[in-house]
Amino acid sequence: MRIAKVIVDVPANSINQTFDYLIPEKFLDILKVGMRVTVPFGPRKIMGFVVGKAEESTFKSLREIEQVLDVTPVLTEELLHLGEWVAKDTVSLYITALQAMLPQVLKAQYKKELLRNTDASLSQELEHLFAGRDVIAYEEFEGASVSYYQLQKAVQDGDLVVKYLVHSKITKKYVTMVQPAREGYLLEEALQDLSKNAMKQRELLGYFIENPQPIEKKLLLKKFQTTSSTIRTLIDKSLIETTQVEVYRDPHQQQFHKTTALPLTEEQEQAITPIKQNIANDEHDVFLVHGVTGSGKTELYLQAIQDVIMKGQEAIVLVPEIALTPQMVNRFKGRFGSKVAVMHSALSAGEKYDEWRRIHQKEVQVVVGARSAIFAPFENLGIIIIDEEHEATYKQEDQPRYHARDVAIQRGKTHHCPVVLGSATPTLESFARAQKGVYKLATLRKRTNDKEMPPVEIVDMRAELHAGNRSMFSRTLMDKMENCLSKGEQIVLLLNRRGYSTFVMCRDCGHVKECPHCDIALTYHKNFNHLKCHYCSYEEPMPTNCPECNSDLIRYFGTGTQRVEEALTKLLPEAGIIRMDVDTTRRKGSHETLLRKFANKEASILLGTQMIAKGLDFENVTLVGVLTADSMLHLPDFRSSEKTFQLLTQVSGRAGRHELTGEVIVQTYTPDHYSIELASEYDFEGFYKKEMATRKTFQYPPFFFLALITVSHTNKVTAVQTTNHIVQQLLQHVSNNTVVLGPSPSPVPRIKDRYRYQCMIKYKNEPQLRDMISSITEQFKEATQKGDLLITVDMQPHHLM
Numbered sequence: 112m113r114i115a116k117v118i119v120d121v122p123a124n125s126i127n128q129t130f131d132y133l134i135p136e137k138f139l140d141i142l143k144v145g146m147r148v149t150v151p152f153g154p155r156k157i158m159g160f161v162v163g164k165a166e167e168s169t170f171k172s173l174r175e176i177e178q179v180l181d182v183t184p185v186l187t188e189e190l191l192h193l194g195e196w197v198a199k200d201t202v203s204l205y206i207t208a209l210q211a212m213l214p215q216v217l218k219a220q221y222k223k224e225l226l227r228n229t230d231a232s233l234s235q236e237l238e239h240l241f242a243g244r245d246v247i248a249y250e251e252f253e254g255a256s257v258s259y260y261q262l263q264k265a266v267q268d269g270d271l272v273v274k275y276l277v278h279s280k281i282t283k284k285y286v287t288m289v290q291p292a293r294e295g296y297l298l299e300e301a302l303q304d305l306s307k308n309a310m311k312q313r314e315l316l317g318y319f320i321e322n323p324q325p326i327e328k329k330l331l332l333k334k335f336q337t338t339s340s341t342i343r344t345l346i347d348k349s350l351i352e353t354t355q356v357e358v359y360r361d362p363h364q365q366q367f368h369k370t371t372a373l374p375l376t377e378e379q380e381q382a383i384t385p386i387k388q389n390i391a392n393d394e395h396d397v398f399l400v401h402g403v404t405g406s407g408k409t410e411l412y413l414q415a416i417q418d419v420i421m422k423g424q425e426a427i428v429l430v431p432e433i434a435l436t437p438q439m440v441n442r443f444k445g446r447f448g449s450k451v452a453v454m455h456s457a458l459s460a461g462e463k464y465d466e467w468r469r470i471h472q473k474e475v476q477v478v479v480g481a482r483s484a485i486f487a488p489f490e491n492l493g494i495i496i497i498d499e500e501h502e503a504t505y506k507q508e509d510q511p512r513y514h515a516r517d518v519a520i521q522r523g524k525t526h527h528c529p530v531v532l533g534s535a536t537p538t539l540e541s542f543a544r545a546q547k548g549v550y551k552l553a554t555l556r557k558r559t560n561d562k563e564m565p566p567v568e569i570v571d572m573r574a575e576l577h578a579g580n581r582s583m584f585s586r587t588l589m590d591k592m593e594n595c596l597s598k599g600e601q602i603v604l605l606l607n608r609r610g611y612s613t614f615v616m617c618r619d620c621g622h623v624k625e626c627p628h629c630d631i632a633l634t635y636h637k638n639f640n641h642l643k644c645h646y647c648s649y650e651e652p653m654p655t656n657c658p659e660c661n662s663d664l665i666r667y668f669g670t671g672t673q674r675v676e677e678a679l680t681k682l683l684p685e686a687g688i689i690r691m692d693v694d695t696t697r698r699k700g701s702h703e704t705l706l707r708k709f710a711n712k713e714a715s716i717l718l719g720t721q722m723i724a725k726g727l728d729f730e731n732v733t734l735v736g737v738l739t740a741d742s743m744l745h746l747p748d749f750r751s752s753e754k755t756f757q758l759l760t761q762v763s764g765r766a767g768r769h770e771l772t773g774e775v776i777v778q779t780y781t782p783d784h785y786s787i788e789l790a791s792e793y794d795f796e797g798f799y800k801k802e803m804a805t806r807k808t809f810q811y812p813p814f815f816f817l818a819l820i821t822v823s824h825t826n827k828v829t830a831v832q833t834t835n836h837i838v839q840q841l842l843q844h845v846s847n848n849t850v851v852l853g854p855s856p857s858p859v860p861r862i863k864d865r866y867r868y869q870c871m872i873k874y875k876n877e878p879q880l881r882d883m884i885s886s887i888t889e890q891f892k893e894a895t896q897k898g899d900l901l902i903t904v905d906m907q908p909h910h911l912m
């Protein structure tokens with residue numbers, strides 16, 4: 112077929128269509144659907160994906176494909192279709208959806224090199240091209256008169272390897288291996304003939320006569336204290352040969368203990384049976400496993416995956432980014448060993464690419480990863496698992512704004528395989544679907560070791576104030592901490608910081624320092640004595656006097672982890688504190704290091720933000736303290752109660768998981784709030800009922816779907832007018848029971864000097880909504896292309912901030 116249908120990489124444009132290009136003769140055999148190409152587009156050359164081929168085109172005078180970037184397709188047919196679906200569902204561009212599926216390295220055009228992979232002769236033209244070198248730039252090949260066929264053939268035969276370079280470092284890694292080129296007796300003959308002076312050569316030959324298997328060149332040189340020239344000489348005599356072998360950078364090289372399946376509890380057995388049936392019968396259902404922390408959900412996933420592997424199929428396991436700790440990864444590696452690839456954002460681009468390629472090359476059967484691992488290029492999926500399904504990180508907050516759960520279900524349908532959602536605190540959406548029978552519900556009420564959940568005590572911080580305690584620790588918490596330390600046990604302290612950072616205020620006039628470019632208070636950073644904007648990175652030194660009234664009583668407020676740490680160090684100087692927040696975990700590997708220290712009991716207190724609430728399992732932790740349970744409750748976000756309930760439940764689950772019994776202290780200024788009360792009783796179903804009633808009253812999910820359109824512009828009037836225009840048009844087309852709200856300022860009304868207004872749509876059934884929104888935004892195409900106007904559409908806003 113002579114015509115390629117190409118999706119081009121021009122995201123600024125609102126182009127969502129394919130373009131026809133002519134396939135030049137030399138690419139006719141090699142070009143496949145799912146490969147990346149470069150094509151001329153206007154005056155430029157750009158990257159594109161081949162999404163189809165055809166015999167004919169309705170267009171005349173087509174331009175030609177310029178280059179083929181891949182030797183094998185990077186996207187399967189299934190992923191191409193899935194991309195189309197994601198684009199439609201999230202009202203975004205097809206190209207953006209396709210790029211979301213690939214590792215960073217493959218998203219851009221990159222430099223290539225050709226690597227010689229054999230010491231045997233290549234074709235004359237290729238030998239000429241390499242001219243004695245092992246590596247040449249790909250451009251040299253393009254500039255030479257060597258045919259593409261020769262390259263293809265050499266690559267297919269394994270004589271040449273195409274190597275991708277992004278920033279020089281992010282590439283495949285190779286090692287040179289040395290091995291005998293002749294059979295043992297021939298080597299022995301050669302050894303006889305060698306001059307007695309050729310000591311090193313003799314030693315090497317002697318070694319290979321004894322050890323015919325390949326050895327890494329570096330090791331060999333070290334072993335015999337010799338240089339490459341010795342090896343070269345023996346290669347020239349055709350006695351030994353070298354090959355380049357690819358090594359994967361394994362970011363999880365630590366030891367893992369091999370584990371085997373545990374006999375399941377009755378509850379686990381009941382939960383897993385229908386999942387196993389799904390697997391056995393190639394059926395698709397969505398299962399919601401609602402199980403308290405420590406009830407053995409992970410063991411259940413492992414055993415379901417075991418079935419999938421036995422069937423020769425593949426598994427995707429999604430876990431929240433911050434739960435991708437070595438503890439979690441080791442459980443999968445411990446059970447399935449090298450069959451597991453791990454994908455999370457702490458990996459370097461090169462490491463991510465390596466893991467992706469292990470999946471692509473079918474070298475693994477299981478991938479454990481964060482959100483984007485849902486696009487793993489497996490072709491024979493047997494199960495998809497989403498652990499902690501309630502986590503907000505499964506929703507991408509950038510184009511394409513997809514939810515991994517929706518993508519999982521879409522893939523599950525295509526592959527006829529089960530999708531398993533697991534959580535101790537499912538989202539209201541999922542639980543409601545399970546109640547209606549859309550999802551199959553399995554409940555695990557007991558911890559596997561039959562331990563009760565630790566008792567939770569709520570402390571009213573207002574009463575503390577009245578009693579004259581102005582510190583951030585209640586008397587109860589102090590007592591319990593001292594007691595705990597005296598017994599040599601450990602403590603986890605959670606500072607729920609979201610929406611409650613350290614801002615600077617004048618005590619005399621009440622002036623709060625705000626970012627000059629955004630309508631938001633600046634945050635105080637103690638290390639540099641600086642104020643910083645979390646939205647635009649604007650910085651300024653901490654003022655010594657109030658810019659409004661010149662008073663010197665300007666101070667920072669709020670409870671940052673640093674302040675808690677300082678206060679704790681004063682109160683409990685002997686304790687030893689490990690602080691975990693964005694500042695202390697920025698460096699790669701620091702997360703692991705801190706946790707290891709705590710596990711080794713190098714400190715008694717682990718103090719941190721949300722990131723410590725998940726999945727951690729330390730046997731010596733007997734006390735969990737939550738410093739301010741309600742800091743999140745008052746955010747303008749319809750999920751704030753739900754998030755509070757989830758967080759409290761998760762963090763409570765960290766105490767007393769083993770022999771020692773644990774307890775939990777929750778400090779709050781709103782002790783009567785239902786999400787705090789019910790979380791302290793571990794009453795999920797009670798919370799569900801109460802919260803559902805609220806959602807119904809205020810017309811929020813799961814009773815209504817939401818869509819959020821945000822308009823931003825440097826000119827406030829334009830922003831308002833555009834939003835208003837969108838609102839008016841929608842009102843003309845939507846059905847009667849759909850609510851269209853706006854224009855109203857966004858919760859942060861100005862970011863980076865751009866004014867932000869929004870339109871919110873609440874609907875129950877609006878099949879045409881996506882098309883409506885597309886055609887409305889299309890009207891502003893010109894204004895958005897000029898770059899001044901920005902319209903973003905979120906078909907499933909997770910939080911409204």
Ligand SMILES: Nc1ncnc2c1ncn2[C@@H]1O[C@H](COP(=O)(O)OP(=O)(O)OP(=O)(O)O)[C@@H](O)[C@H]1O
Nearest residue numbers: 373374375376403404405406407408409410559726
């Ligand atoms: N059938 C079983 N018999 C004995 N021990 C089990 C069984 N299933 C799981 N366990 C053990 O119980 C502990 C808790 O199990 P697991 O971590 O799977 O629970 P979970 O529900 O995933 O917990 P969390 O929600 O806190 O992550 C683990 O130490 C696990 O090895």
Ligand SMILES: [Zn+2]
Nearest residue numbers: 617620657660
């Ligand atoms: Zn002042």
Ligand SMILES: [Zn+2]
Nearest residue numbers: 626629644647
């Ligand atoms: Zn700012």
